[in-house]
Amino acid sequence: MRESVDINCDLGEAFGHWRVGDSDDRALMEQITSANIAAGFHAGDPNLMAETVRLAVEHGVGVGAHPGYNDLQGFGRRKIGATAQELTNDIAYQVGALREFARWHGARLQHVKPHGALYMEMAGNQELAQLFVNYMRKVAPHAYIFCMAGSATEMAAREAGHPVAREFYADRDYSENGSIVFTRNAGRPDPMGIAQKVVRACKDGKVATISGRDIDVEFDTVCFHSDTLGALDIVRSMREALVAEGIRISHISEIVR
Known part of the structure; x- marks a missing residue:
């Protein structure tokens, strides 16, 4: 059973006057430990970006960069054909921008988490994963991936000691x-269904797949998405259920040392 868990959320996912989801980033920021x-x-x-970083610092939330495919129209959920080096360069460009806003507001970059289709591509692409980790080792050796x-x-990351x-x-x-x-x-x-799913994962290390079969899951942080409808109700329910089971909500630095 997990004694503590970090809660992370994808935030600042709008553009100009355009917004997604039905939850306010400020309200979500009050419920999480990593952004x-x-x-x-x-x-x-x-x-x-500047405003979201400011909100994270104000609420004591870890600042993370969330780089994605160059795909505003598709919200980064469409795969783009590019070399591993090109994609790593795109990541470096975005991380550098977000880190500068963090520095401006007196914060350090806590972590980097690729977004959407890029996250999934890296999960199965050894060349891309290796280039990304090599980049992180040089420019942000203490930031979590x-x-x-x-x-x-x-x-x-583990092979490189990151x-x-x-x-x-x-x-x-889950599949x-x-x-x-x-x-x-x-x-x-x-x-409530999501809250029960998270509590079970924390207590038993299990999650039901779309086929109905249980699989083992290992994790340190729980992710939910600000563009999911009802995101604020989701995180409030999760927190209440976790606390009721004696599971602490902690910063990732207190969980993974």
């Missing part, structure tokens, strides 16, 4: 191979 902040390619713009357990990303935090996806379904089921529209999930 994955969109860095301009799949969502986000300079003003929104958020990724799925058993992914190429985790393996490359800090890594494994994720459990609260508001996404039998342990990967998340990629979807463009998750609908409006039942907050």
